[in-house]
Amino acid sequence: MSAYLIRRLIQIPIVLVGITLLTFLVVHLSPGDPAAIMAGPGSSPEDVANIRHQLGLDKSLPQQYLDYMGRILRGDFGRSLIRGVSVAEDLKYAFVNTFNLVVVARIWSLIVAIPLGVIAAVRQNSIWDRLCMAGSLLGLSLPTFWVGLILMSIFSLRLGWLPLSGMGESSMWTLDGLKYAILPAFTLGAPQVASLARLTRSTMLEVLRQDYIRTARAKGLSERIVIYKHALKNASLPITTIIGMQTGYMLAGTVVIESVFAWPGLGRLSVLSILARDFPLIQGTILVIALFFVLVNLAVDLTYSWLDPRIKY
Protein backbone atom coordinates (compact mmCIF):
# COMPACT_ATOMS: atom_id res chain seq x y z
CA MET A 1 0.00 0.00 0.00
CA SER A 2 2.78 2.41 0.83
CA ALA A 3 4.56 2.36 -2.53
CA TYR A 4 1.35 3.19 -4.34
CA LEU A 5 0.44 5.78 -1.78
CA ILE A 6 3.79 7.48 -2.14
CA ARG A 7 3.48 7.49 -5.89
CA ARG A 8 0.02 8.99 -5.69
CA LEU A 9 1.15 11.62 -3.21
CA ILE A 10 4.00 12.62 -5.50
CA GLN A 11 1.63 12.89 -8.42
CA ILE A 12 -0.48 15.45 -6.62
CA PRO A 13 2.01 18.32 -6.63
CA ILE A 14 2.84 17.58 -10.25
CA VAL A 15 -0.78 17.80 -11.27
CA LEU A 16 -1.20 20.94 -9.22
CA VAL A 17 1.82 22.57 -10.83
CA GLY A 18 0.32 21.70 -14.18
CA ILE A 19 -2.88 23.36 -13.13
CA THR A 20 -1.20 26.51 -11.87
CA LEU A 21 0.59 26.72 -15.17
CA LEU A 22 -2.64 26.32 -17.05
CA THR A 23 -4.55 28.86 -15.01
CA PHE A 24 -1.67 31.28 -15.20
CA LEU A 25 -1.51 31.00 -18.97
CA VAL A 26 -5.25 31.08 -19.29
CA VAL A 27 -5.52 34.29 -17.38
CA HIS A 28 -2.50 36.09 -18.72
CA LEU A 29 -3.02 35.31 -22.34
CA SER A 30 -6.57 36.51 -22.32
CA PRO A 31 -7.58 39.76 -23.91
CA GLY A 32 -7.88 42.81 -21.73
CA ASP A 33 -5.19 44.60 -19.82
CA PRO A 34 -5.66 44.32 -16.06
CA ALA A 35 -3.59 47.38 -15.38
CA ALA A 36 -5.73 49.51 -17.64
CA ILE A 37 -8.87 48.09 -16.09
CA MET A 38 -7.68 48.88 -12.61
CA ALA A 39 -6.55 52.35 -13.51
CA GLY A 40 -9.96 53.05 -14.88
CA PRO A 41 -10.96 55.20 -17.81
CA GLY A 42 -9.53 58.64 -18.15
CA SER A 43 -6.24 57.78 -16.49
CA SER A 44 -2.94 58.83 -17.93
CA PRO A 45 -0.44 56.39 -19.44
CA GLU A 46 1.85 57.03 -16.44
CA ASP A 47 -0.86 55.87 -14.06
CA VAL A 48 -1.37 52.71 -16.04
CA ALA A 49 2.37 52.12 -16.22
CA ASN A 50 2.64 52.64 -12.47
CA ILE A 51 -0.08 50.17 -11.74
CA ARG A 52 1.44 47.75 -14.15
CA HIS A 53 4.72 48.02 -12.32
CA GLN A 54 3.01 47.59 -8.97
CA LEU A 55 1.28 44.44 -10.10
CA GLY A 56 4.51 43.20 -11.56
CA LEU A 57 2.95 42.93 -14.99
CA ASP A 58 5.89 44.53 -16.74
CA LYS A 59 8.14 41.59 -16.11
CA SER A 60 8.50 38.75 -18.55
CA LEU A 61 5.88 36.03 -18.51
CA PRO A 62 8.11 33.23 -17.19
CA GLN A 63 9.37 35.59 -14.51
CA GLN A 64 5.83 36.45 -13.53
CA TYR A 65 5.00 32.77 -13.31
CA LEU A 66 7.93 32.04 -11.04
CA ASP A 67 7.00 34.98 -8.84
CA TYR A 68 3.46 33.72 -8.71
CA MET A 69 4.54 30.21 -7.73
CA GLY A 70 6.80 31.62 -5.07
CA ARG A 71 3.98 33.63 -3.60
CA ILE A 72 1.57 30.71 -3.68
CA LEU A 73 3.97 28.52 -1.77
CA ARG A 74 4.11 31.15 0.89
CA GLY A 75 0.34 31.27 1.00
CA ASP A 76 0.03 34.63 -0.64
CA PHE A 77 -2.57 34.49 -3.34
CA GLY A 78 -2.53 38.17 -3.97
CA ARG A 79 -5.27 40.67 -3.61
CA SER A 80 -8.57 40.73 -5.38
CA LEU A 81 -8.44 43.31 -8.15
CA ILE A 82 -11.96 44.37 -7.55
CA ARG A 83 -12.38 44.39 -3.82
CA GLY A 84 -8.79 44.60 -2.68
CA VAL A 85 -9.15 41.96 0.00
CA SER A 86 -6.75 39.10 0.31
CA VAL A 87 -7.65 36.31 -2.08
CA ALA A 88 -6.49 33.71 0.41
CA GLU A 89 -9.02 34.91 2.95
CA ASP A 90 -11.84 34.75 0.44
CA LEU A 91 -10.76 31.30 -0.65
CA LYS A 92 -10.58 29.91 2.86
CA TYR A 93 -14.06 31.11 3.66
CA ALA A 94 -15.49 29.94 0.36
CA PHE A 95 -13.82 26.56 0.57
CA VAL A 96 -15.30 25.78 3.97
CA ASN A 97 -18.78 26.74 2.81
CA THR A 98 -18.60 24.65 -0.32
CA PHE A 99 -17.17 21.74 1.62
CA ASN A 100 -20.04 21.83 4.09
CA LEU A 101 -22.60 22.00 1.32
CA VAL A 102 -21.06 19.14 -0.60
CA VAL A 103 -20.90 16.98 2.51
CA VAL A 104 -24.58 17.45 3.27
CA ALA A 105 -25.56 16.88 -0.35
CA ARG A 106 -23.39 13.78 -0.58
CA ILE A 107 -24.84 12.27 2.60
CA TRP A 108 -28.44 12.76 1.61
CA SER A 109 -27.85 11.48 -1.90
CA LEU A 110 -26.18 8.33 -0.59
CA ILE A 111 -28.95 7.67 1.90
CA VAL A 112 -31.60 7.87 -0.80
CA ALA A 113 -29.86 6.59 -3.91
CA ILE A 114 -28.31 3.35 -2.74
CA PRO A 115 -31.43 1.80 -1.20
CA LEU A 116 -33.37 2.92 -4.27
CA GLY A 117 -30.90 1.25 -6.56
CA VAL A 118 -30.84 -1.92 -4.50
CA ILE A 119 -34.60 -2.18 -4.43
CA ALA A 120 -34.81 -1.56 -8.16
CA ALA A 121 -32.28 -4.32 -8.77
CA VAL A 122 -33.86 -6.81 -6.42
CA ARG A 123 -37.30 -6.24 -7.82
CA GLN A 124 -36.24 -5.99 -11.39
CA ASN A 125 -38.89 -5.01 -13.93
CA SER A 126 -41.39 -4.29 -11.21
CA ILE A 127 -43.13 -0.96 -10.79
CA TRP A 128 -40.37 0.20 -8.47
CA ASP A 129 -37.77 -0.57 -11.05
CA ARG A 130 -39.50 1.26 -13.85
CA LEU A 131 -40.24 4.26 -11.67
CA CYS A 132 -36.64 4.37 -10.57
CA MET A 133 -35.34 4.24 -14.12
CA ALA A 134 -37.75 6.82 -15.44
CA GLY A 135 -37.14 9.06 -12.47
CA SER A 136 -33.41 8.92 -12.87
CA LEU A 137 -33.58 9.68 -16.57
CA LEU A 138 -35.71 12.69 -15.75
CA GLY A 139 -33.36 13.73 -13.00
CA LEU A 140 -30.40 13.63 -15.34
CA SER A 141 -32.11 15.77 -17.94
CA LEU A 142 -33.47 18.52 -15.73
CA PRO A 143 -31.48 21.72 -15.68
CA THR A 144 -30.29 22.09 -12.10
CA PHE A 145 -30.76 25.80 -12.01
CA TRP A 146 -34.40 25.38 -12.75
CA VAL A 147 -34.92 22.79 -10.05
CA GLY A 148 -33.31 25.22 -7.66
CA LEU A 149 -35.49 28.09 -8.78
CA ILE A 150 -38.69 26.09 -8.55
CA LEU A 151 -37.87 24.77 -5.10
CA MET A 152 -36.96 28.27 -4.06
CA SER A 153 -40.24 29.67 -5.29
CA ILE A 154 -42.32 26.94 -3.68
CA PHE A 155 -40.67 26.49 -0.33
CA SER A 156 -39.39 29.95 0.19
CA LEU A 157 -41.56 32.43 -1.60
CA ARG A 158 -44.91 30.76 -1.42
CA LEU A 159 -44.78 28.62 1.68
CA GLY A 160 -42.21 30.62 3.57
CA TRP A 161 -40.90 27.49 5.25
CA LEU A 162 -37.27 27.97 4.37
CA PRO A 163 -35.04 30.99 3.93
CA LEU A 164 -34.58 32.22 0.40
CA SER A 165 -30.87 32.36 -0.11
CA GLY A 166 -27.51 32.95 1.41
CA MET A 167 -26.04 31.21 4.38
CA GLY A 168 -27.45 33.03 7.36
CA GLU A 169 -25.63 34.45 10.29
CA SER A 170 -24.68 31.36 12.22
CA SER A 171 -22.51 28.48 11.16
CA MET A 172 -24.15 25.82 9.06
CA TRP A 173 -23.87 23.17 11.68
CA THR A 174 -26.38 24.80 13.98
CA LEU A 175 -30.08 24.12 13.74
CA ASP A 176 -30.68 27.62 12.53
CA GLY A 177 -27.88 27.57 10.02
CA LEU A 178 -28.95 24.20 8.65
CA LYS A 179 -32.21 25.68 7.41
CA TYR A 180 -30.28 27.69 4.87
CA ALA A 181 -28.51 24.63 3.64
CA ILE A 182 -31.55 22.46 3.02
CA LEU A 183 -32.62 23.76 -0.37
CA PRO A 184 -29.15 24.10 -1.91
CA ALA A 185 -28.01 20.73 -0.62
CA PHE A 186 -31.16 19.08 -1.89
CA THR A 187 -30.78 20.59 -5.35
CA LEU A 188 -27.11 19.71 -5.41
CA GLY A 189 -27.72 16.12 -4.45
CA ALA A 190 -30.71 15.49 -6.69
CA PRO A 191 -28.94 14.73 -9.99
CA GLN A 192 -26.53 12.56 -8.04
CA VAL A 193 -29.41 10.53 -6.68
CA ALA A 194 -30.63 9.99 -10.21
CA SER A 195 -27.40 8.67 -11.65
CA LEU A 196 -26.24 6.91 -8.50
CA ALA A 197 -29.49 4.98 -8.20
CA ARG A 198 -29.22 3.95 -11.82
CA LEU A 199 -25.65 2.80 -11.47
CA THR A 200 -26.27 1.04 -8.16
CA ARG A 201 -29.02 -0.86 -9.86
CA SER A 202 -26.83 -2.00 -12.77
CA THR A 203 -24.00 -2.97 -10.48
CA MET A 204 -26.29 -4.91 -8.18
CA LEU A 205 -27.83 -6.68 -11.16
CA GLU A 206 -24.37 -7.74 -12.31
CA VAL A 207 -23.44 -8.99 -8.88
CA LEU A 208 -26.72 -10.81 -8.30
CA ARG A 209 -26.05 -12.84 -11.43
CA GLN A 210 -22.87 -14.26 -10.02
CA ASP A 211 -22.49 -17.85 -8.98
CA TYR A 212 -21.60 -17.15 -5.40
CA ILE A 213 -25.00 -15.57 -4.94
CA ARG A 214 -26.63 -18.78 -6.13
CA THR A 215 -24.45 -20.69 -3.72
CA ALA A 216 -25.44 -18.45 -0.86
CA ARG A 217 -29.10 -18.92 -1.63
CA ALA A 218 -28.61 -22.65 -2.04
CA LYS A 219 -26.99 -22.73 1.36
CA GLY A 220 -30.30 -21.53 2.68
CA LEU A 221 -29.24 -18.07 3.76
CA SER A 222 -32.06 -15.60 4.17
CA GLU A 223 -32.57 -13.30 1.24
CA ARG A 224 -31.71 -10.32 3.36
CA ILE A 225 -28.29 -11.69 4.23
CA VAL A 226 -27.69 -12.61 0.62
CA ILE A 227 -28.45 -9.12 -0.55
CA TYR A 228 -26.74 -7.10 2.10
CA LYS A 229 -23.86 -9.21 3.21
CA HIS A 230 -22.86 -10.72 -0.09
CA ALA A 231 -24.23 -8.80 -3.00
CA LEU A 232 -23.97 -5.26 -1.71
CA LYS A 233 -20.52 -5.77 -0.33
CA ASN A 234 -19.24 -6.90 -3.67
CA ALA A 235 -21.04 -4.16 -5.46
CA SER A 236 -19.56 -1.55 -3.17
CA LEU A 237 -16.31 -1.31 -5.07
CA PRO A 238 -17.63 -0.10 -8.41
CA ILE A 239 -20.16 2.01 -6.53
CA THR A 240 -17.33 3.73 -4.68
CA THR A 241 -15.62 4.52 -7.98
CA ILE A 242 -18.79 6.11 -9.17
CA ILE A 243 -19.23 8.08 -5.98
CA GLY A 244 -15.75 9.43 -6.42
CA MET A 245 -16.38 10.47 -9.99
CA GLN A 246 -19.66 12.00 -9.00
CA THR A 247 -18.13 14.20 -6.38
CA GLY A 248 -16.32 15.86 -9.23
CA TYR A 249 -19.61 16.55 -10.91
CA MET A 250 -20.95 17.81 -7.67
CA LEU A 251 -18.20 20.37 -7.55
CA ALA A 252 -19.28 21.46 -10.98
CA GLY A 253 -22.84 21.56 -9.73
CA THR A 254 -21.88 23.90 -6.92
CA VAL A 255 -21.04 26.51 -9.53
CA VAL A 256 -24.67 26.70 -10.54
CA ILE A 257 -26.37 25.95 -7.22
CA GLU A 258 -24.31 28.43 -5.28
CA SER A 259 -25.08 31.10 -7.83
CA VAL A 260 -28.79 30.38 -7.66
CA PHE A 261 -28.96 30.31 -3.87
CA ALA A 262 -26.28 32.92 -3.28
CA TRP A 263 -24.38 30.45 -1.15
CA PRO A 264 -20.98 32.02 -0.48
CA GLY A 265 -18.85 29.16 -1.70
CA LEU A 266 -16.19 28.36 -4.27
CA GLY A 267 -18.61 27.91 -7.15
CA ARG A 268 -20.20 31.28 -6.77
CA LEU A 269 -16.83 32.87 -6.21
CA SER A 270 -15.47 31.45 -9.43
CA VAL A 271 -18.42 32.74 -11.45
CA LEU A 272 -18.22 36.18 -9.90
CA SER A 273 -14.49 36.40 -10.43
CA ILE A 274 -14.80 35.40 -14.06
CA LEU A 275 -17.55 37.87 -14.77
CA ALA A 276 -15.53 40.58 -13.07
CA ARG A 277 -12.28 39.54 -14.76
CA ASP A 278 -10.59 39.56 -11.40
CA PHE A 279 -7.45 37.63 -12.31
CA PRO A 280 -5.90 36.83 -8.94
CA LEU A 281 -9.25 35.59 -7.72
CA ILE A 282 -9.83 33.51 -10.84
CA GLN A 283 -6.46 31.85 -10.48
CA GLY A 284 -7.01 31.20 -6.81
CA THR A 285 -10.46 29.69 -7.17
CA ILE A 286 -9.50 27.41 -10.04
CA LEU A 287 -6.48 26.22 -8.10
CA VAL A 288 -8.46 25.48 -4.93
CA ILE A 289 -11.24 23.73 -6.84
CA ALA A 290 -8.62 21.59 -8.55
CA LEU A 291 -6.97 20.79 -5.22
CA PHE A 292 -10.31 19.81 -3.73
CA PHE A 293 -10.93 17.57 -6.68
CA VAL A 294 -7.57 15.86 -6.54
CA LEU A 295 -7.89 15.24 -2.81
CA VAL A 296 -11.32 13.68 -3.22
CA ASN A 297 -9.98 11.32 -5.86
CA LEU A 298 -7.17 10.32 -3.57
CA ALA A 299 -9.61 9.66 -0.74
CA VAL A 300 -11.68 7.47 -3.03
CA ASP A 301 -8.62 5.49 -4.07
CA LEU A 302 -7.65 4.96 -0.46
CA THR A 303 -11.15 3.74 0.32
CA TYR A 304 -10.71 0.98 -2.28
CA SER A 305 -8.02 -0.81 -0.41
CA TRP A 306 -10.06 -0.57 2.75
CA LEU A 307 -13.17 -1.98 1.09
CA ASP A 308 -11.48 -4.77 -0.82
CA PRO A 309 -8.69 -6.50 1.09
CA ARG A 310 -7.64 -8.23 -2.10
CA ILE A 311 -6.34 -4.97 -3.47
CA LYS A 312 -2.80 -4.48 -2.29
CA TYR A 313 -1.13 -1.52 -3.82
Place this chain on the structure above:
Amino acid sequence: MVANKGLMVGLVVVVAIGLTGVFAPWLAPHDPYKINSGIAFSLPRSGYPLGTDELGRCILSRMIYGTRITFTVGIAALVLALVTGIPIGLISGYYRRLDNIIMRFIDVLMAFPGILLAIAIVAALGPGLVNTTIAIGIGTMPAFARLVRGSVLSLREADYVESARALGAGDIRIIGQHIFTNCVPPLIVYSTLQMAWVLLTVSTLSFLGMGAQPPLSEWGAMVSTGRTYIRLAPHIASFPCIFILLSVLGFNLLGDGLRDVLDPRLRGSD
Protein backbone atom coordinates in the same frame (compact mmCIF):
# COMPACT_ATOMS: atom_id res chain seq x y z
CA MET B 1 -39.13 -3.40 -26.83
CA VAL B 2 -38.30 -0.63 -24.49
CA ALA B 3 -35.07 0.15 -26.28
CA ASN B 4 -36.76 0.76 -29.57
CA LYS B 5 -39.52 2.75 -27.96
CA GLY B 6 -37.00 5.01 -26.27
CA LEU B 7 -35.10 5.48 -29.48
CA MET B 8 -38.21 6.37 -31.39
CA VAL B 9 -39.44 8.83 -28.81
CA GLY B 10 -36.01 10.40 -28.55
CA LEU B 11 -35.67 10.68 -32.29
CA VAL B 12 -39.08 12.25 -32.68
CA VAL B 13 -38.41 14.79 -29.95
CA VAL B 14 -35.00 15.73 -31.28
CA VAL B 15 -36.17 16.06 -34.86
CA ALA B 16 -39.23 18.03 -33.80
CA ILE B 17 -37.18 20.52 -31.85
CA GLY B 18 -34.56 20.70 -34.57
CA LEU B 19 -37.19 21.46 -37.17
CA THR B 20 -38.64 24.13 -34.91
CA GLY B 21 -35.32 25.85 -35.04
CA VAL B 22 -34.98 25.50 -38.78
CA PHE B 23 -38.47 26.78 -39.52
CA ALA B 24 -38.43 29.40 -36.80
CA PRO B 25 -39.42 32.39 -38.97
CA TRP B 26 -42.53 30.53 -40.12
CA LEU B 27 -43.47 29.08 -36.76
CA ALA B 28 -42.97 32.00 -34.44
CA PRO B 29 -46.07 34.16 -34.08
CA HIS B 30 -44.14 37.34 -33.30
CA ASP B 31 -40.77 39.01 -33.59
CA PRO B 32 -38.77 37.69 -30.66
CA TYR B 33 -37.02 40.98 -30.08
CA LYS B 34 -39.99 43.28 -30.33
CA ILE B 35 -40.53 45.11 -27.09
CA ASN B 36 -44.06 45.93 -26.04
CA SER B 37 -44.07 47.08 -22.46
CA GLY B 38 -47.80 47.53 -22.41
CA ILE B 39 -48.41 43.81 -22.26
CA ALA B 40 -45.42 42.82 -20.20
CA PHE B 41 -45.72 39.94 -17.73
CA SER B 42 -48.93 38.64 -19.20
CA LEU B 43 -49.85 35.00 -18.86
CA PRO B 44 -50.86 33.01 -21.96
CA ARG B 45 -53.55 34.87 -23.83
CA SER B 46 -54.84 35.30 -27.33
CA GLY B 47 -52.05 35.99 -29.75
CA TYR B 48 -49.40 35.10 -27.17
CA PRO B 49 -49.68 31.37 -26.51
CA LEU B 50 -47.04 31.34 -23.81
CA GLY B 51 -47.43 34.83 -22.51
CA THR B 52 -44.98 37.69 -22.50
CA ASP B 53 -41.81 38.42 -20.61
CA GLU B 54 -40.73 41.44 -18.62
CA LEU B 55 -40.34 43.57 -21.74
CA GLY B 56 -43.51 42.39 -23.39
CA ARG B 57 -41.78 40.10 -25.84
CA CYS B 58 -43.61 36.96 -26.89
CA ILE B 59 -42.14 34.06 -24.95
CA LEU B 60 -43.08 31.41 -27.50
CA SER B 61 -41.36 33.29 -30.31
CA ARG B 62 -38.29 33.83 -28.16
CA MET B 63 -38.17 30.17 -27.32
CA ILE B 64 -38.54 29.12 -30.96
CA TYR B 65 -35.73 31.39 -32.04
CA GLY B 66 -33.80 30.34 -29.00
CA THR B 67 -33.79 26.84 -30.43
CA ARG B 68 -31.60 28.12 -33.22
CA ILE B 69 -29.10 29.64 -30.86
CA THR B 70 -28.86 26.73 -28.46
CA PHE B 71 -28.75 24.08 -31.14
CA THR B 72 -26.24 25.96 -33.26
CA VAL B 73 -23.89 26.43 -30.33
CA GLY B 74 -24.42 22.82 -29.31
CA ILE B 75 -23.73 21.40 -32.76
CA ALA B 76 -20.78 23.71 -33.32
CA ALA B 77 -19.25 22.75 -29.97
CA LEU B 78 -19.78 19.06 -30.70
CA VAL B 79 -18.22 19.38 -34.16
CA LEU B 80 -15.25 21.19 -32.63
CA ALA B 81 -14.84 18.42 -30.09
CA LEU B 82 -15.03 15.76 -32.80
CA VAL B 83 -12.70 17.53 -35.20
CA THR B 84 -10.06 17.95 -32.50
CA GLY B 85 -10.70 14.81 -30.50
CA ILE B 86 -10.82 12.22 -33.26
CA PRO B 87 -7.38 12.95 -34.76
CA ILE B 88 -5.84 13.08 -31.30
CA GLY B 89 -7.43 9.76 -30.41
CA LEU B 90 -6.38 8.18 -33.70
CA ILE B 91 -2.79 9.32 -33.41
CA SER B 92 -2.55 8.43 -29.76
CA GLY B 93 -3.95 4.97 -30.28
CA TYR B 94 -1.90 4.15 -33.32
CA TYR B 95 1.51 5.52 -32.45
CA ARG B 96 2.68 4.04 -29.16
CA ARG B 97 5.42 6.55 -28.50
CA LEU B 98 3.14 9.55 -28.72
CA ASP B 99 0.44 7.80 -26.77
CA ASN B 100 1.97 8.33 -23.36
CA ILE B 101 2.52 12.06 -23.67
CA ILE B 102 -0.81 12.72 -25.27
CA MET B 103 -2.66 10.65 -22.71
CA ARG B 104 -1.05 12.44 -19.76
CA PHE B 105 -2.29 15.67 -21.23
CA ILE B 106 -5.75 14.27 -21.85
CA ASP B 107 -5.84 12.87 -18.34
CA VAL B 108 -5.22 16.28 -16.86
CA LEU B 109 -8.01 17.70 -18.99
CA MET B 110 -10.34 14.84 -18.20
CA ALA B 111 -9.66 15.09 -14.51
CA PHE B 112 -12.02 18.00 -14.43
CA PRO B 113 -15.74 17.96 -14.95
CA GLY B 114 -16.45 19.42 -18.35
CA ILE B 115 -18.29 22.38 -17.00
CA LEU B 116 -15.35 23.50 -14.89
CA LEU B 117 -13.09 23.23 -17.88
CA ALA B 118 -15.55 25.18 -19.98
CA ILE B 119 -15.76 27.85 -17.30
CA ALA B 120 -11.99 28.12 -17.11
CA ILE B 121 -11.83 28.70 -20.84
CA VAL B 122 -14.58 31.28 -20.71
CA ALA B 123 -12.54 32.86 -17.91
CA ALA B 124 -9.70 33.31 -20.35
CA LEU B 125 -11.61 34.36 -23.41
CA GLY B 126 -14.38 36.34 -21.81
CA PRO B 127 -18.14 35.89 -21.94
CA GLY B 128 -19.97 35.50 -25.21
CA LEU B 129 -21.47 32.88 -27.49
CA VAL B 130 -18.42 32.20 -29.65
CA ASN B 131 -16.20 31.78 -26.62
CA THR B 132 -18.77 29.53 -24.99
CA THR B 133 -18.82 27.34 -28.09
CA ILE B 134 -15.05 27.03 -28.03
CA ALA B 135 -15.03 26.40 -24.30
CA ILE B 136 -17.62 23.64 -24.43
CA GLY B 137 -16.01 22.11 -27.50
CA ILE B 138 -12.67 21.88 -25.77
CA GLY B 139 -14.35 20.68 -22.59
CA THR B 140 -15.90 17.76 -24.43
CA MET B 141 -12.91 16.93 -26.59
CA PRO B 142 -10.92 14.78 -24.12
CA ALA B 143 -13.75 12.28 -23.78
CA PHE B 144 -13.91 11.77 -27.52
CA ALA B 145 -10.16 11.48 -27.80
CA ARG B 146 -10.19 8.78 -25.14
CA LEU B 147 -13.04 6.94 -26.76
CA VAL B 148 -11.39 6.89 -30.16
CA ARG B 149 -8.06 5.91 -28.67
CA GLY B 150 -9.67 2.98 -26.90
CA SER B 151 -11.24 1.76 -30.11
CA VAL B 152 -8.01 2.18 -32.02
CA LEU B 153 -6.04 0.26 -29.43
CA SER B 154 -8.25 -2.75 -29.77
CA LEU B 155 -8.63 -2.48 -33.52
CA ARG B 156 -5.02 -2.09 -34.54
CA GLU B 157 -4.21 -5.68 -33.72
CA ALA B 158 -6.92 -6.98 -35.99
CA ASP B 159 -6.06 -9.37 -38.78
CA TYR B 160 -7.30 -7.18 -41.54
CA VAL B 161 -4.99 -4.44 -40.40
CA GLU B 162 -2.04 -6.81 -40.58
CA SER B 163 -2.97 -7.96 -44.03
CA ALA B 164 -3.46 -4.39 -45.20
CA ARG B 165 -0.01 -3.59 -43.95
CA ALA B 166 1.41 -6.65 -45.61
CA LEU B 167 -0.15 -5.53 -48.86
CA GLY B 168 1.81 -2.32 -48.53
CA ALA B 169 -0.87 0.07 -47.32
CA GLY B 170 0.55 3.19 -45.74
CA ASP B 171 -0.30 4.23 -42.18
CA ILE B 172 -2.70 6.92 -43.22
CA ARG B 173 -4.68 4.57 -45.38
CA ILE B 174 -4.89 1.98 -42.66
CA ILE B 175 -5.99 4.48 -40.05
CA GLY B 176 -8.40 6.28 -42.30
CA GLN B 177 -9.99 3.43 -44.10
CA HIS B 178 -9.94 0.52 -41.72
CA ILE B 179 -9.59 1.70 -38.19
CA PHE B 180 -11.62 4.85 -38.30
CA THR B 181 -14.63 3.28 -39.95
CA ASN B 182 -14.87 0.84 -37.11
CA CYS B 183 -14.70 3.61 -34.54
CA VAL B 184 -17.83 5.18 -35.91
CA PRO B 185 -20.62 3.26 -34.10
CA PRO B 186 -19.49 4.06 -30.54
CA LEU B 187 -18.78 7.59 -31.69
CA ILE B 188 -22.33 8.05 -32.89
CA VAL B 189 -23.73 6.79 -29.62
CA TYR B 190 -21.42 8.90 -27.56
CA SER B 191 -21.97 12.04 -29.64
CA THR B 192 -25.70 11.81 -29.09
CA LEU B 193 -25.33 11.39 -25.35
CA GLN B 194 -22.76 14.17 -25.20
CA MET B 195 -25.08 16.45 -27.15
CA ALA B 196 -27.52 16.20 -24.27
CA TRP B 197 -24.82 17.34 -21.90
CA VAL B 198 -23.64 20.05 -24.28
CA LEU B 199 -27.13 21.53 -24.57
CA LEU B 200 -27.51 21.52 -20.80
CA THR B 201 -24.13 23.18 -20.38
CA VAL B 202 -24.86 25.86 -22.99
CA SER B 203 -28.02 26.77 -21.10
CA THR B 204 -26.22 26.67 -17.78
CA LEU B 205 -23.40 28.92 -18.94
CA SER B 206 -25.87 31.37 -20.41
CA PHE B 207 -27.82 31.27 -17.19
CA LEU B 208 -24.67 32.21 -15.31
CA GLY B 209 -24.12 35.12 -17.64
CA MET B 210 -21.16 33.67 -19.46
CA GLY B 211 -22.80 32.57 -22.66
CA ALA B 212 -25.48 34.30 -24.60
CA GLN B 213 -25.71 37.95 -23.77
CA PRO B 214 -28.98 39.91 -23.78
CA PRO B 215 -31.09 40.44 -25.80
CA LEU B 216 -30.40 37.05 -27.34
CA SER B 217 -33.23 34.68 -26.59
CA GLU B 218 -31.17 31.67 -25.64
CA TRP B 219 -33.07 29.43 -23.23
CA GLY B 220 -30.66 29.66 -20.33
CA ALA B 221 -30.43 33.40 -20.65
CA MET B 222 -34.22 33.61 -20.61
CA VAL B 223 -34.32 31.67 -17.37
CA SER B 224 -31.73 33.98 -15.91
CA THR B 225 -33.72 37.13 -16.62
CA GLY B 226 -36.96 35.40 -15.66
CA ARG B 227 -35.48 34.49 -12.33
CA THR B 228 -35.97 37.95 -10.90
CA TYR B 229 -39.68 37.68 -11.51
CA ILE B 230 -40.16 34.15 -10.33
CA ARG B 231 -42.74 35.16 -7.79
CA LEU B 232 -44.77 37.50 -9.97
CA ALA B 233 -44.52 35.67 -13.22
CA PRO B 234 -43.04 32.21 -12.91
CA HIS B 235 -43.89 31.41 -16.51
CA ILE B 236 -41.07 33.58 -17.82
CA ALA B 237 -38.45 31.32 -16.33
CA SER B 238 -40.35 28.05 -16.49
CA PHE B 239 -41.33 27.74 -20.15
CA PRO B 240 -37.75 27.89 -21.48
CA CYS B 241 -36.81 25.24 -18.94
CA ILE B 242 -39.39 22.92 -20.41
CA PHE B 243 -37.74 23.20 -23.81
CA ILE B 244 -34.34 22.58 -22.26
CA LEU B 245 -35.70 19.56 -20.47
CA LEU B 246 -37.34 18.17 -23.60
CA SER B 247 -34.26 18.51 -25.79
CA VAL B 248 -31.93 17.05 -23.21
CA LEU B 249 -34.33 14.22 -22.48
CA GLY B 250 -34.76 13.62 -26.22
CA PHE B 251 -31.04 13.32 -26.82
CA ASN B 252 -30.61 11.10 -23.77
CA LEU B 253 -33.33 8.75 -24.95
CA LEU B 254 -31.96 8.78 -28.47
CA GLY B 255 -28.44 8.06 -27.26
CA ASP B 256 -29.56 5.24 -25.00
CA GLY B 257 -31.63 3.74 -27.80
CA LEU B 258 -28.78 4.00 -30.29
CA ARG B 259 -26.45 2.38 -27.82
CA ASP B 260 -28.77 -0.56 -27.40
CA VAL B 261 -29.07 -0.96 -31.13
CA LEU B 262 -25.54 -0.32 -32.30
CA ASP B 263 -23.44 -1.77 -29.55
CA PRO B 264 -25.11 -3.95 -26.96
CA ARG B 265 -21.76 -4.45 -25.29
CA LEU B 266 -21.85 -0.87 -24.06
CA ARG B 267 -25.01 -1.37 -22.10
CA GLY B 268 -25.11 -1.54 -18.37
CA SER B 269 -27.00 -4.57 -17.05
CA ASP B 270 -30.28 -3.15 -18.29
